[in-house]
Amino acid sequence: MKGRDDERDAELPDWAHAIEAMTAPVTPPSALRARLLARLEGPDRYRPFGALLRQVFDLEGVALDELLERASTPSAWTPGITPVRRYLDFSPGPSASALAPRAGLVTLAAGARIPAHRHEEPEVMLVLEGRVTDNHGHDARPGDRIVSEVGSSHTVDIPDAGGAVVALLHGKIHLLGI
Amino acid sequence: MIALVTVADAEQSELTRADDAELVARAALGDRAALGEIYDRHAPKAHALALGLLRNPREAEDVVQDVFLELWRDAPSYDVARGSPLAWILVKTRSRTLDRLRRTSLRRAGDLASPEAQRAIRRIAESPERAMAVREAVAALPDDVRDVIFHVFFLGSTGPEAAKALDVPEGTVRSRLARGLSSLERALQRRGKP
Numbered sequence: 001m002k003g004r005d006d007e008r009d010a011e012l013p014d015w016a017h018a019i020e021a022m023t024a025p026v027t028p029p030s031a032l033r034a035r036l037l038a039r040l041e042g043p044d045r046y047r048p049f050g051a052l053l054r055q056v057f058d059l060e061g062v063a064l065d066e067l068l069e070r071a072s073t074p075s076a077w078t079p080g081i082t083p084v085r086r087y088l089d090f091s092p093g094p095s096a097s098a099l100a101p102r103a104g105l106v107t108l109a110a111g112a113r114i115p116a117h118r119h120e121e122p123e124v125m126l127v128l129e130g131r132v133t134d135n136h137g138h139d140a141r142p143g144d145r146i147v148s149e150v151g152s153s154h155t156v157d158i159p160d161a162g163g164a165v166v167a168l169l170h171g172k173i174h175l176l177g178i
Numbered sequence: 179m180i181a182l183v184t185v186a187d188a189e190q191s192e193l194t195r196a197d198d199a200e201l202v203a204r205a206a207l208g209d210r211a212a213l214g215e216i217y218d219r220h221a222p223k224a225h226a227l228a229l230g231l232l233r234n235p236r237e238a239e240d241v242v243q244d245v246f247l248e249l250w251r252d253a254p255s256y257d258v259a260r261g262s263p264l265a266w267i268l269v270k271t272r273s274r275t276l277d278r279l280r281r282t283s284l285r286r287a288g289d290l291a292s293p294e295a296q297r298a299i300r301r302i303a304e305s306p307e308r309a310m311a312v313r314e315a316v317a318a319l320p321d322d323v324r325d326v327i328f329h330v331f332f333l334g335s336t337g338p339e340a341a342k343a344l345d346v347p348e349g350t351v352r353s354r355l356a357r358g359l360s361s362l363e364r365a366l367q368r369r370g371k372p
Contacts, residue, residue, distance in 0.1 A: 039243075047250055
């Protein structure tokens with residue numbers, strides 16, 4: 001939502017400092033903080049990663065909003081099998097689909113390991129929560145991506161006690177040693 | 179080959195700004211506690227600003243929530259070199275508050291005015307480049323007409339509220355509003371504005 005005053009943002013830092021000096025703070029009701037944090041736990045949870053999600057998964061504005069809304073709806077998730085706690089499939093945009101056919105949000109269990117596997121198709125893993133490490137020394141945090149080319153292989157671990165949540169653009173993999 | 183693509187760290191700055199900037203950098207990585215800390219530090223100032231302009235607690239709270247949700251969304255693109263997070267928050271609070279004031283004033287003025295006046299309101303409001311011309315034209319209005327324009331447009335008063343504040347019948351408020359809008363349109367047309 002944009003207003004005409006956004007055009008004058010460049011001249012406002014001095015004004016903003018003056019307001020800061022003149023304005024006696026008025027603490028909002030505690031319920032407002034609770035409402036804000038509820039939004040951050042809900043549909044706006046992954047909003048800071050909006051630009052990355054749009055970029056990696058080629059999502060238009062409405063598609064991104066719909067994904068974030070679904071991600072905040074427990075019934076939209078499907079229970080998984082360890083190391084996957086639950087997952088939520090979604091459709092990547094055209095250019096992302098050209099890279100790899102499937103996309104999903106995946107919650108990975110704390111202490112879990114994705115055993116050694118080879119990527120038959122490219123994969124991009126965008127970390128949204130927690131940490132993801134692999135046997136190549138990569139240590140990915142929120143906002144980081146692990147990009148796997150065709151033919152590459154690794155073992156993936158979820159070291160943090162809280163587990164991890166990732167957005168995955170993926171295709172076929174082949175489990176090694178089986 | 180498997181590659182790791184990392185997010186860039188936030189830049190260093192003086193102690194007070196660095197603390198806020200670091201919080202914004204953490205919020206950019208989805209750290210909800212960091213946004214909560216920024217809220218605790220600066221929501222009271224934003225709330226005071228919105229409350230002073232809107233004079234409506236519920237609307238002021240909505241503005242504050244919107245501003246901090248916007249910070250949460252835009253944290254990844256926040257550039258500390260352009261100003262402190264507090265300045266950003268106050269600037270956005272002012273913008274969003276004025277947006278609400280305009281919508282409220284337009285709605286209330288629309289309730290009072292004739293269909294022709296309502297069309298005039300929309301034409302005036304939809305031309306941001308005419309803001310200065312509008313202010314000059316308002317200043318040139320007779321005192322009694324300007325008072326009505328001020329109460330309806332800038333204070334967001336209803337007809338009964340303006341009538342009570344100005345100690346005139348509500349019908350007088352309506353007729354002065356119509357005269358004021360008509361004068362504004364003529365003044366703007368004389369200045370060559372569409």
